Amino acid sequence: MENKELLQRLEERGREQKKKDEKTVEYRKYVVFSLGNSAYALPATDVKEISFDNTIYFVPFVPPYIRGFANRHGQPYTVFDLDLLFKNEKLESDTLLILNLPGDQACLLISDVNEIIKVPTNEVHTISSEDESSRYFLESVELEGKEVFVLNAPRLLERLERDLER
Amino acid sequence: MPLACWNGWSGILSGKPGEERLHVLLLPHTPASIMINRHQCSSSIYIADTREIGAGQERPWLSEILISGDMELPLFDFDRFLHHTFGLSDQSPARLALVRTLDSFPEPVREKCREYGLADYGALAFRVSSSTKMIDLSPGEFQLPPRVLAPYLALQGIPALALPDSEHLRFLIDFDTLFELAILEERV
Numbered sequence: 025m026e027n028k029e030l031l032q033r034l035e036e037r038g039r040e041q042k043k044k045d046e047k048t049v050e051y052r053k054y055v056v057f058s059l060g061n062s063a064y065a066l067p068a069t070d071v072k073e074i075s076f077d078n079t080i081y082f083v084p085f086v087p088p089y090i091r092g093f094a095n096r097h098g099q100p101y102t103v104f105d106l107d108l109l110f111k112n113e114k115l116e117s118d119t120l121l122i123l124n125l126p127g128d129q130a131c132l133l134i135s136d137v138n139e140i141i142k143v144p145t146n147e148v149h150t151i152s153s154e155d156e157s158s159r160y161f162l163e164s165v166e167l168e169g170k171e172v173f174v175l176n177a178p179r180l181l182e183r184l185e186r187d188l189e190r
Numbered sequence: 191m192p193l194a195c196w197n198g199w200s201g202i203l204s205g206k207p208g209e210e211r212l213h214v215l216l217l218p219h220t221p222a223s224i225m226i227n228r229h230q231c232s233s234s235i236y237i238a239d240t241r242e243i244g245a246g247q248e249r250p251w252l253s254e255i256l257i258s259g260d261m262e263l264p265l266f267d268f269d270r271f272l273h274h275t276f277g278l279s280d281q282s283p284a285r286l287a288l289v290r291t292l293d294s295f296p297e298p299v300r301e302k303c304r305e306y307g308l309a310d311y312g313a314l315a316f317r318v319s320s321s322t323k324m325i326d327l328s329p330g331e332f333q334l335p336p337r338v339l340a341p342y343l344a345l346q347g348i349p350a351l352a353l354p355d356s357e358h359l360r361f362l363i364d365f366d367t368l369f370e371l372a373i374l375e376e377r378v
Contacts (some may be wrong), residue, residue: 081222081359085346086339092277093335098353102336128337140255181338188342 050145055164056138056172057121059107063138065174067163072124074137080118086189091133094120101129104180110157123177130181141167148174201322206240211326214362215273215288217319220280223360224272225352228324231288232363237317251373256287256315263289264308268316271373276361286322287315290365302374315353327352332362347371 051177053068080092080103089109093100101122107115120131148163149171160180162175213228239257256265269284291313291328292303308314332350334340347367352360 079221079357079359083335083343083348083357084275084277085343085348090339093351093359095353095356097356100333100336100351100353100359102339130336130338152346184338188338 034041044090052145052148053105054141054143054172054174055121056141056167057132058135058138059115060113060135062139063139063167063170064106065167066121066123066177067162067174068140070124070175070177074124075119075120075122075131078118078120080133087128087184092183094131096120096122096129096131101131103131103133104184105133106175106180109183110160117161125177125181128181130177132179141165209328211328212332213326215318216323216325216360218321218323219272219276219278219282219319221359222276222278223358224276225325225360225362226288226365227362230290230293230312232294233289234322235287235289235315236320237265237285237287250376254317262311263287263313263315264311265315265317266373268373269318274319274367275372276378283320284317285320286318288318288322289313289315295369296366299370299374302370306374 045109054065055068055071056063056065075094075096078094082092082096083090089105091103091105091108094103095101099156103120105115107113114132115135117133117135119134119136120133121137122131143165147165149166151158151161151163151173160176162176162185163174164171165174166172214225215228215231217224217226226306235256235258237256240254241257241262242253243255244253251266251268251271252264253267254265256263265287268286268288272278292308294309295303303309303314315362331354332352335343335348335351344364347364349364350362352362354360362369
């Protein structure tokens with residue numbers, strides 16, 4: 025066997041191995057969105073749709089981070105303002121991320137949707153901190169050198185239920 | 191929770207089973223409108239003459255007496271209350287008064303009325319938008335608020351919503367509950 029032939033075989037083996045590796049890597053898909061200057065992500069399966077130019081109907085007697093109801097196709101959705109929840113700052117926007125949650129209709133007030141990304145599972149970081157704010161996040165991913173936290177949407181409903189019981 | 195399970199519907203529907211209608215007063219506002227069950231309003235009159243009594247910290251929503259012939263009724267500014275409470279932004283005139291006899295309120299509300307100094311009046315008046323009109327809706331045209339908020343809002347006096355199309359939202363309010371908890375109880 026000549027060296028040239030050996031080289032071809034090794035290259036071919038390398039290509040096959042690469043294909044095999046690609047098949048075994050699992051990816052997670054996220055919707056990355058912004059709240060002011062901060063970026064967050066949601067598992068793509070938690071997002072039903074993105075909606076622009078919405079009227080938000082103020083609802084009395086609820087915590088301030090509930091900005092009201094949105095009317096999506098004749099259905100009421102609870103509008104969460106995460107800037108108010110996390111930073112005590114009101115977000116000025118009329119863009120909504122409609123959530124796909126079992127058992128309730130809720131959406132997030134956001135500045136904009138940045139992008140939809142696919143991240144290899146082994147590049148998804150778990151959150152080790154146990155402080156109050158980290159309870160709202162499932163994990164984090166790195167995007168352009170910055171850590172982006174992935175929101176745990178059902179935790180928002182749990183927080184609201186707790187606040188309403190008080 | 192399906193609407194049929196909400197006990198508040200019993201006694202406020204009319205019509206044959208399957209064809210029941212709910213008679214509501216629609217107070218058109220922007221961005222949301224308000225609906226009041228017809229059974230929670232005795233009558234209505236246009237406001238012609240009033241006398242100022244001066245609102246205070248103890249009675250932020252009561253500053254006028256409605257004069258109608260020989261009759262004098264405390265006139266609550268329900269229109270201003272709705273604008274304040276529901277974040278309404280329109281400036282439509284409010285020259286209509288909903289009238290409610292004192293004995294038509296449940297006893298806990300009557301008790302609070304007595305504490306409020308209203309025992310000598312046979313009825314109370316509530317200023318609302320002049321554009322108020324009566325409409326009939328079927329139970330199917332109402333919806334509960336989203337699940338987590340629904341039971342809480344019902345206790346606060348907002349039992350249901352109507353979203354007639356994708357551009358409008360109407361709150362059905364429980365007049366007695368709001369009057370008791372948010373008007374008679376409120377102190378500035």
